[in-house]
Amino acid sequence: MNKKSNNTSIKKPSTPVRKLVGAKKPNVVGAVKPNNNIKKSTPIQNKPTRNNTPTKKSQKVEEPSEDEEEEEDYEDSEEEIENKKSNLLDSDDDEEEEDDDFNRKNSGAFSDQNKKLFKMKGAETEEGEESEDGEDEDDEEDSGEETNFERKVKKAQIKAKVEKAKDDEEIKNPILPDDVSDETTDEEGEGEKEEGEEEEAKKDNLLGIDLPMVYQRIKDVIATLEDFNSQRKAGISRQVYMDRLKEDICTYFGYSSWLVDVFLKIFNAAEALEFFEANETHRPLTIRANTLKTRRKDLAEALIARGVHLEPIKWSQVGLTIYDTQVAIGATPEYLAGQYIQQSASSFLPVLALAPQPNERVLDMCASPGGKTTYIAAMMKNTGTLVANDVNKERIKSLVANIHRLGVKNCVVSNMDGREYPSVLAGFDRVLVDAPCVGLGVISKDPQIKISKSEQDVITCTHTQKELLLRAIDAVDANSATGGIIVYSTCSLTVEENEAVVDYALRNRDVIIVDTTIEFGVDGFTSFRESRFHPSLALTKRYYPHTHNMDGFYVAKLKKRSNTIPSEQQKQKQKKRKEVSSEEDTESDSNTIPSEEQQKQKQKKRKEVSSEDQDTESDSSIKKQKQSNNNTNNNNTNNNNKNNLNNSNKKNKLSKNRYVKKQVQNKSQKKK
Amino acid sequence: MRPLTEEESKVFFEKLIKFIGKNVTLLIQRKDEPYCFRIQKNKVYYVSEELMKRSQNIPRDSLASLGTCFGRFTKTGKFKLNITCLDYLAQYAKYKVWVKPTSEMSWMYGNNLLKAGLGRITEDTPANQGVVLFTMNDVPIGFGVTAKSTFECRKLDPTALVVYHYGDVGEYLRDEDTLF
Numbered sequence: 139m140n141k142k143s144n145n146t147s148i149k150k151p152s153t154p155v156r157k158l159v160g161a162k163k164p165n166v167v168g169a170v171k172p173n174n175n176i177k178k179s180t181p182i183q184n185k186p187t188r189n190n191t192p193t194k195k196s197q198k199v200e201e202p203s204e205d206e207e208e209e210e211d212y213e214d215s216e217e218e219i220e221n222k223k224s225n226l227l228d229s230d231d232d233e234e235e236e237d238d239d240f241n242r243k244n245s246g247a248f249s250d251q252n253k254k255l256f257k258m259k260g261a262e263t264e265e266g267e268e269s270e271d272g273e274d275e276d277d278e279e280d281s282g283e284e285t286n287f288e289r290k291v292k293k294a295q296i297k298a299k300v301e302k303a304k305d306d307e308e309i310k311n312p313i314l315p316d317d318v319s320d321e322t323t324d325e326e327g328e329g330e331k332e333e334g335e336e337e338e339a340k341k342d343n344l345l346g347i348d349l350p351m352v353y354q355r356i357k358d359v360i361a362t363l364e365d366f367n368s369q370r371k372a373g374i375s376r377q378v379y380m381d382r383l384k385e386d387i388c389t390y391f392g393y394s395s396w397l398v399d400v401f402l403k404i405f406n407a408a409e410a411l412e413f414f415e416a417n418e419t420h421r422p423l424t425i426r427a428n429t430l431k432t433r434r435k436d437l438a439e440a441l442i443a444r445g446v447h448l449e450p451i452k453w454s455q456v457g458l459t460i461y462d463t464q465v466a467i468g469a470t471p472e473y474l475a476g477q478y479i480q481q482s483a484s485s486f487l488p489v490l491a492l493a494p495q496p497n498e499r500v501l502d503m504c505a506s507p508g509g510k511t512t513y514i515a516a517m518m519k520n521t522g523t524l525v526a527n528d529v530n531k532e533r534i535k536s537l538v539a540n541i542h543r544l545g546v547k548n549c550v551v552s553n554m555d556g557r558e559y560p561s562v563l564a565g566f567d568r569v570l571v572d573a574p575c576v577g578l579g580v581i582s583k584d585p586q587i588k589i590s591k592s593e594q595d596v597i598t599c600t601h602t603q604k605e606l607l608l609r610a611i612d613a614v615d616a617n618s619a620t621g622g623i624i625v626y627s628t629c630s631l632t633v634e635e636n637e638a639v640v641d642y643a644l645r646n647r648d649v650i651i652v653d654t655t656i657e658f659g660v661d662g663f664t665s666f667r668e669s670r671f672h673p674s675l676a677l678t679k680r681y682y683p684h685t686h687n688m689d690g691f692y693v694a695k696l697k698k699r700s701n702t703i704p705s706e707q708q709k710q711k712q713k714k715r716k717e718v719s720s721e722e723d724t725e726s727d728s729n730t731i732p733s734e735e736q737q738k739q740k741q742k743k744r745k746e747v748s749s750e751d752q753d754t755e756s757d758s759s760i761k762k763q764k765q766s767n768n769n770t771n772n773n774n775t776n777n778n779n780k781n782n783l784n785n786s787n788k789k790n791k792l793s794k795n796r797y798v799k800k801q802v803q804n805k806s807q808k809k810k
Numbered sequence: 811m812r813p814l815t816e817e818e819s820k821v822f823f824e825k826l827i828k829f830i831g832k833n834v835t836l837l838i839q840r841k842d843e844p845y846c847f848r849i850q851k852n853k854v855y856y857v858s859e860e861l862m863k864r865s866q867n868i869p870r871d872s873l874a875s876l877g878t879c880f881g882r883f884t885k886t887g888k889f890k891l892n893i894t895c896l897d898y899l900a901q902y903a904k905y906k907v908w909v910k911p912t913s914e915m916s917w918m919y920g921n922n923l924l925k926a927g928l929g930r931i932t933e934d935t936p937a938n939q940g941v942v943l944f945t946m947n948d949v950p951i952g953f954g955v956t957a958k959s960t961f962e963c964r965k966l967d968p969t970a971l972v973v974y975h976y977g978d979v980g981e982y983l984r985d986e987d988t989l990f
Contacts, residue, residue, distance in 0.1 A: 440947070471914050474979035475949045499864075523864050538875045538990040542894040543982045548858070550865040551875040563867045 295389055349390060356386045360407045383407060387414060393588045400578070400632055403667065409684070416684035417581040423460040423467065424451065425478045426486065426509070428544045429516045432477040434458065440472050453657065454486055456516075476543040481509035484579070484681055484691040488570055488627035489513045491654040491695045495620050497522040498567040503556040503610055506533030508540035510572060515546040524549045525563060527556055557605050560612035567621030569610040573603040573639075575630035579690020582683060596634055603628070603639045611647045616698040624649065624696040629689055631680070633666045636692040640678060641671040646705050649696045651677045656693065658686065811850040811865065811873060818883065822847070822854060825889045826880075829940035829953060833902035853882045854889070856898065875990070892989060893952065893977040896942070900950035903942035905935040907956075907973055914945055917952060918980035923973035925966045935960045941973060952978030 359379055362369040366376060384398050391414045401410050425448075427434040434456055441448060445464035451457030458478075460467060467473070468480060489510050494500045496519050505511045505526035515524050526541070526549055528534055534553045541549050554562070556571075576595050581587050607626050616622050626643075628635050640662075643649060651674040659679030664671050678694035814822060826834050837845065837856065844859045850873060857865075857877025865876045878898065881891040891899075909917055913927025929946050937959045943952045954973040963972055981989060 469983060471918065471945060471949065471951060471979075474918060474982055475951060476979075477949075523861055525864070534874045535986055535990045538879075539982055539986050541875065542879060542990075543979075545897050547878050547897075548861060549875075549877075550861060550868065550873070552865075552868045552872050553874045554869070554872040562869070563864065 295392065352386050352390045356383060356390060356411060359383045359386070360411060363407045380407075387411075391418070391588070392585075394592070396593055397578070397588060397591065404631060404633070412684040413682060416682075416687075417585075420582055421482065421683065421688055424481060424483045425458050425460060425467065426454075426481045426513060427456045427458065427478050428476055428512065429456060430520060430545045431475070432472075437472065437477050440477075441470070444470060444472075451483060451486075454483075454490075456513075457483060457486060459483075474543070476545050479509055479512060479540060479544060481513070482689050484629065484686075484688040485509050485572075486513065487654075487656055487659075487679075487681065487691060487693050488572060488625050489517065490656055491627075491693050492568055492570050492623060492625040493655065494518050494568050498618075498621055499523045499565065500525070501559065501563070501566045501569045501610070501613060502526045503559065503569060503571045503606060504528060504573060505537055505551075506530060507536040508538075508544075510570060511537065511549065512540055512544045512546055514570065515541075515544075515549055518548065520546065520548050522548055525552065525566075526550070527552045527554060527559065529553070529555050557602075557609045560609055564613045565615040566613050567615065567618040568623045569614050569625070571606050571610045571624065571626045573599075573606050573626065573628050573635075575599055575603070575628035575635050576632065577629055578631045579629040579681075579683070579692075581690075583689070596632055599630075600634050600639060603635060604642050607639055607643045608646060611643060611649055611696070611698060612703070614698045616648075616701045622698045623652075624698065625654075626694045626696065628692050630692070631682070631690045633663055633669070636680070636694070637663050637666065637671050637675050637678065638669065640675060640694045640696070643696065644672050644674075646703075647698070648700045648702055648704060649698050651675060652695050652697045653677050654679050654693050654695045659693070660685065662692070662694070811848050811862075811870065811876070814847055814849050814854065817887075818849065818889075819847075821883075821887065821889045822880075825891060828955075829891070829899050829904075829942065830902040831904045833904070836902060837898065847880070848876070849883075850876070853892075854880045856880050856895070879990075891953070891977060893979060893981045894989070896950050896953065896977070896979065899953055900942050900944070903953075905932045905939055905941045905956075907931050907935075907941045907943045907954075908946055908948075909943050909951065911946060914951065917943065917975070918978050920975055920978060920980060920984070922957075922971050922975045923954065924968065925963065925970045925972050926968035928963065928972050931960050931963060931972075933960060937962070940976070943973065943978075950979075952976070952980075 359382055363376070363379055363383070366379075370376075370379075380402070384395060384402065387393060387398050387410075388395050393414070401413060404410075405413055427437045434450065438448060438450070438458060441458075446460060446467070447462040448458045448460045451459055472478060473480075492500075492514065494514050494517050498518065499522060500514055500518065502511045502514060502525070506528040508526070511524065511526045518524060524546070526537060528537055528551075531553055534551065538551055541551065552562075576591050576599050577584065577587055578591070607624070610624050610626075614622055614624055626640055630636070640651070644651070651672070654677065656679055659681050661676045662678035662680055664673050664675050675694075678692065681688055681691040681693075683690055823834055826837075830837075838847075845856060846859055846862060848855050848857055848862055850870070855875070855877045856879075861877055865873060878895060879892055880895040880898075881889055883889055907923070907928065908930035909923060910927050910929045913923065916927065917923055923943065932941075935941065935956055937956055939956050941954060941956055942950055943954060944950050952975070954976040956973055957971045958966065966972070
């Protein structure tokens with residue numbers, strides 16, 4: 139425990155608070171003692187022995203040339219260190235200046251809020267300490283009570299720190315104003331011991347995390363980015379600022395750098411910060427009244443009688459937000475009697491968009507744990523046919539339990555891959571695909587997502603999502619009198635998992651996007667960086683934790699126009715073409731010398747095929763993308779034809795050669 | 811998924827009759843829509859015929875549930891009613907017991923009902939009769955078997971058993987893993 143407290147004192151930021159740091163100094167020395175032969179006044183020396191690389195960097199950073207004299211005053215300090223420092227210091231004048239800036243900046247950032255920041259720090263630096271301890275002594279880390287997750291976070295943070303130290307020289311400048319020279323000289327006069335402390339503190343800042351400072355810097359950078367032309371420091375590109383911002387966010391919020399990248403592409407810097415902050419707090423607890431068994435009003439009264447503070451959700455007929463409760467909300471008699479279900483507000487949305495009607499046939503492709511399924515059943519008033527499916531056998535239990543508890547009687551539950559559906563059961567009026575996703579919208583529920591997910595997860599997810607959506611569209615009957623609706627939703631925010639998947643469906647099936655009928659939400663992207671989507675994707679809706687105070691979500695509503703599958707039509711045409719070309723081949727093989735007439739016939743055939751293609755083009759010309767698609771396909775097929783032509787020509791030549799040879803042979807035979 | 815055999819139907823309906831008496835016929839001959847009982851993996855489901863036909867397409871191994879589960883056959887051939895059929899039992903129950911709010915939670919943790927928790931009881935309920943239990947707000951919370959008749963109940967002291975526990979809605983939480 140002593141060690142920990144020592145470390146905290148070490149990490150505190152440098153300049154303005156020296157007295158504090160100085161006061162704790164004895165502790166520091168005590169902690170260091172075991173490894174150390176040297177006298178008290180030189181705590182600096184311990185550090186270099188412990189972590190070589192970072193300290194060197196930190197020295198570089200921290201020592202302006204003016205300090206040299208004072209350092210000489212350290213009677214007890216080791217010569218080696220002095221040498222290193224002086225080497226570093228002498229090396230580059232420009233660098234020194236930059237370093238000065240950095241020091242000033244640090245002091246500037248802290249001077250206003252010192253007290254607060256330090257108080258916070260006492261609480262927050264624990265992570266930092268422990269991680270440092272971890273470096274020093276592995277045993278200690280193991281014995282600690284941290285969870286795996288915490289360890290991971292810490293490791294990530296340490297990495298970030300080290301990287302940060304590397305980049306510091308470049309990046310300090312942009313953030314700091316240039317006007318600082320006087321302060322530093324004044325401060326230096328204060329005394330050797332304090333100076334030593336200061337250095338140490340600085341070094342530890344680079345190793346340990348100074349969260350408040352990082353946060354302040356995030357804010358500064360964002361402010362700069364928002365008014366880039368006037369606030370930027372000359373000669374520093376936006377990219378440098380962005381890199382700094384990414385790193386700081388990684389450090390402060392504990393995300394993987396890939397994830398920060400993803401979100402910085404979706405949001406602008408300021409909005410991204412709001413988003414990250416929103417992920418640190420929990421969304422309000424919401425429940426849905428089960429209209430099969432009760433009414434929202436009655437339920438609210440019953441729960442209020444049990445000491446639950448709640449309020450109806452304005453945009454929903456059945457939702458209640460729970461602010462405060464004295465009883466376990468998942469174990470009241472009302473809950474067990476199936477009068478309500480705990481369900482996040484965002485998962486109301488896809489069902490509202492689906493708008494199932496009584497006596498329809500509805501499929502919920504990825505149903506567990508049944509919140510949406512039971513909502514669909516309630517909207518259908520327990521009539522018609524509801525098929526709920528889920529791949530995961532473990533999750534099926536909760537699905538069945540919820541279906542029975544809420545008194546759903548029109549439901550069949552199947553446990554298989556949703557992609558098998560059109561072959562097992564088809565002809566549905568409506569299908570809901572709440573696809574499995576990376577879950578970037580529910581980070582507040584499961585913080586592990588911050589580091590556990592990678593780009594590879596997104597790639598695998600999008601693949602299954604595309605397959606599921608196409609199968610879902612296939613399972614719908616376009617001629618349905620009331621429906622023909624497909625709703626696609628995810629609780630993730632990446633464009634790859636959302637707009638791109640729907641766009642893919644638009645290109646491969648005869649569907650159009652219709653309005654979700656939900657009044658709020660952010661419009662979907664029609665263009666995102668290098669990708670361009672169909673303009674109607676603006677009708678899809680996105681929901682963000684920081685703007686709507688619900689889990690991040692995406693909802694798209696599709697209407698099926700016909701049961702034909704464009705891609706299969708194309709395949710059939712390609713087959714025709716192949717048949718034609720294969721005929722050519724066989725002809726060319728069989729007839730050693732193709733006559734001119736035959737060649738003309740073949741050309742005619744080819745023309746017919748290509749004219750068919752043009753016809754199909756005009757049909758699908760409604761959608762530009764499809765057109766382009768077809769064009770590319772046609773080009774391909776044309777190429778194929780050309781290849782075939784070439785091949786056949788070659789064969790002709792070959793056969794001619796053979797013919798010539800034969801003739802020669804014949805002649806020779808005759809001669810004989 | 812298949813219809814019940816004669817043997818199975820006999821065992822099943824005997825059990826059901828204990829709770830809802832002659833109303834069993836109302837379950838089978840419904841005016842709105844034809845319903846039927848089907849057995850799938852030892853569990854008996856009560857399901858509309860249309861839904862039953864649709865679910866015939868689904869492979870037997872992947873069919874997890876259809877309609878409402880009434881209970882299951884044990885390996886020894888006995889039938890056990892599950893709490894999932896409470897809706898129908900409550901709808902057709904002949905004899906009912908109302909539980910005082912103070913004893914609701916005790917019942918939902920799987921305990922027997924004592925005289926102290928007895929709010930109301932249907933007139934002339936015999937002993938050893940299947941009953942459905944309600945809260946005082948008429949929300950069904952389980953079913954059980956009476957230990958004493960209505961007449962005897964009046965004289966009992968507060969700690970005496972009135973209804974033996976058979977099933978309660980708390981099982982949705984307690985036995986979710988084994989129930990489904």
